[in-house]
Amino acid sequence: MTEETTTTLTGQGPPVPGSAACAPDGTEADPVPAEPIHVGPLTRIRLPHGEGVAWLATRYEDVRLITGDPRFSRAEVTDRRASGPHAGPRPGSLAWADPPEHDRLSKQVAGAFSAAAMKRMRPRARRVLGALVDGLLADGPPADLLTRVLEPFPVIVVSEVMGVPVADREQVHSWARRILAPDGPAGEEAERRLYDWIAQTIRGRAHSTGDDVYSLLGAAVSRGEIDEEEAAGLAGPLQLAGETVTGFCGRMFLLLLTRPELMERARDAERRGPLLDELLRYVPHRGGTGPARVALDDVDVHGVRVARGDRVYVSYPAACRDPAVFPDPDRVYPARAPNPHLAFGNGPHSCTGALLARMQTDLLVDTLPRRLPGLRLAVPPDEIPRRDGTAGGGPRALPCRWD
Template sequence: MTQSHPAHPEAVTFPFGRPSPFEPPERLASLREERPVTPMAYPDGTTGWLVTGYSAVRAILADPRFSSRRELLNVPVPFPLMQEMRRPADPGMFIRMDPPDHTRYRKPLTAQFTVRRMKQLEPRIQEITEERLAAMEKAGPPQDLVREFALPIPSLVICELLGVPYADRDEFQRFTAVLLNLESSVEDIRATIVGFGAFFARLIEAKRADPADDLLSGLITSGELTDEELSNVGFLLLAAGHETTANMLGLGTFALLQHPDQLAALRADPSLIDNTVEELLRYLGIIHVGPLRAALEDVEVEGQLIKAGDPLTLSIVAANRDPARFSDPDHLDITNPATGHLAFGHGLHQCLGQQLARVEMRTAFPMLFDRFPGLRLAVPAEEVPMRDTMSIYGVRELPVRW
């Protein structure tokens, strides 16, 4: 279990709050330069570690001596259900498990998210994107790009892939918003967990009676998972499948509009889209709290001894801006190779849906800017509301006109 050490005299608190929409907390850069594995004080009084250097973060993500088991982890910012996290993850919540439990749940899903399978989805993703663009054009400016474009596209795609009725999107998007908000009350979180469970219970019952050609029906008919496991696996895929890509589409559009030289370079050379997607993933850092790990035994990382039981917070945002790995990392440059970034994690917990996210972004960005070559913000940039209190960072709204 997590150990409570005496407060380390050099322990920092987790740097939170960005000076501008595209800049990480300034303290992360100085910590990365001074001490990439540094003692950190957690809100409950525990002392653990904040890891900011690229090589250290990548090594820990690949090392089985660091656990993802929920009962061992600690959250670096105040969180209302802290004590309830100190128990094993519910059946099916495989992202908070280690092998062999993690392997048992993830293995049957891996074949559904291969590069080949995602390429097969590309025509449908193009259709969905075209439908959203046509609806935006018909409605006329100004429009909120998040509501009309960035959120519907990945939501529709993951709904079709899983077999979740898109008509229920308001319900599951409301649930997800509560669970990802670091400031949600205990009462709201508990009610949302119950609501999400009931949502999937109804869906599983309907699919068991009338299975279709979708991922959830396939899992049900395989008979390998209980209803509770099916519900939790479905929740993970549904929440991750629309929230992360939606925020990349919204924040990525904001970034390109604020860097007109980069947008002009992409328009001049559409073959740069693959690199643009990777550079945006590296530069923007929507996972701004975590991932979290805990040491299963004493391990030395870059000269620092981490004791068994110590909790760790790995900063993907800081790692992806590490000048030891990326040249001129604080500048957005779509012509620079951004391979090797950690936006999707690394190791056995690397994002299952990363290829789907890539296809969605490679499709949506060019189609958006081709349809609306005069796309621009409808409000001053400083008035764009950001998701500062959410565990997944992005824009709450992106008012645009054309």
């Protein structure tokens, strides 16, 4: 889960993550181009739709500097087209807020994503996952692991955290998938309907004492700490983020299913933690970049002058492949240490749901190899269909067998 949306960039020089040149192929789980892109401090890129040029940061230290420096502002970005087809700035959206406004907004939902909240949620999430696996075992192999487990599990869990009523979950899921699909009228209509539903749900929980996101926001609106439009703008990206986790889970298990030694390691509780960190580093949560930041002053970024008013993008997936920080970065080292990956971002706009995403991936990597011994692909890897053109990406199906 993340505050950031996906932006595809084009330009001169090496391929940019998210461009057509970087489309994953076969079992390759990562949209970072194979050709090295850490060739300089910053890369000058040309924006789509004739919107001019911007900077792209791909090196680890540059990404950390830009995302943690208040001289680079998200609130200054107002051009909808520079940020993705369905990601225009909305009042309340954390992705477009700078501190201290970001802090005012994020504290309204922080309780739903805290360590204590995840501790309470973990048994419920385990039961959800257990029931899904029970269904697989009852029906027997072969089965599509993606549609039976990897897609429904994150959606059900995020629905619990958000407070989506069971009766509404299928509809909310449908809207979210259309919003994250390629640009078009269907996505715009789905976005309008989703935000209308969110506003109505928040309005209906004005006096709630629940600890889910919509109840927390309804209570905050009734206290006058945030208005309804801000509350809806805050909740929408959090709701959509649950869908992006499904893409990551599909890519992660595609990798595990083609690397038996990694799947075996996942069965070992003592070695699972470092493996999970390495998977988070290696398998991106998204292809492309998040929204731009705008330089509020002239800033020196490790020898490159970024002028006031310049737009700057960062690539977390590329930063996680920086050889200066991660030796031999294009290989999976399940015991890599240290592993200071940026899978969940950095700075004020770090992923709000990082603990939730980590909990979900931990449960999946723990449960599936253990309960489905001999878990393996039912078809050759090159026959796995791919999902192109969505923010989540990844395989469209994972037909599997087990012993």
